[in-house]
Amino acid sequence: xxxxxxxxxxxxxxxxxxxxxxxxxxxxxxxxxxxxxxxxxxxxxxxxxxxxxxxxxxxxxxxxxxxxxxxxxxxxxxxxxxxxxxxxxxxxxxxxxxxxxxxxxxxxxxxxxxxxxxxxxxxxxx
Numbered sequence: 001x002x003x004x005x006x007x008x009x010x011x012x013x014x015x016x017x018x019x020x021x022x023x024x025x026x027x028x029x030x031x032x033x034x035x036x037x038x039x040x041x042x043x044x045x046x047x048x049x050x051x052x053x054x055x056x057x058x059x060x061x062x063x064x065x066x067x068x069x070x071x072x073x074x075x076x077x078x079x080x081x082x083x084x085x086x087x088x089x090x091x092x093x094x095x096x097x098x099x100x101x102x103x104x105x106x107x108x109x110x111x112x113x114x115x116x117x118x119x120x121x122x123x124x125x126x
Contacts (some may be wrong), residue, residue, distance in 0.1 A: 002026045002115045004096045009120030012086055016124070020081040022096030022117055030054075030074035033099040035108060036081050038122075044097070045110055051079065052103040055119035059103055064090075086124045093119040 008020040015039055020036070035050035049070045067086075070080040079096060084089045097113035 002098060004115055004117035006117040009122045011123045014088055014124055014126050016086050017084045018122060020094055020120060022079045023076045028123040029077040033103045034072060034079040035097050035113060037095045037097055040092040047107050050103050050108050076085050080097060088124045088126045091124050092122060094122050095119045107125045
């Protein structure tokens, strides 16, 4: 079973930046789509961004396009999320997740991801 460990969350003012990282255990990291989800209090977990196994394809939810950037380093088993121009509505617990499904041109479903990190809190103050 893969272990995913997120880091990099914190408190930031609106307009600021944070970089989240996710480290994965095991030797098969490069075979899997990776994604970031978030969950705000009282709301369902929602997809934020995904990246294909090779890193060539990405898919962003509309509200973060142009502000967030996902990347991965298959040699280091890591996936990162650079978040710029943060808004109070970005406040949530952010989760790193793994999927065996190929990243397509539609928002992946939560059910497609079989391994999850413990989450890291991101709080954006106004």
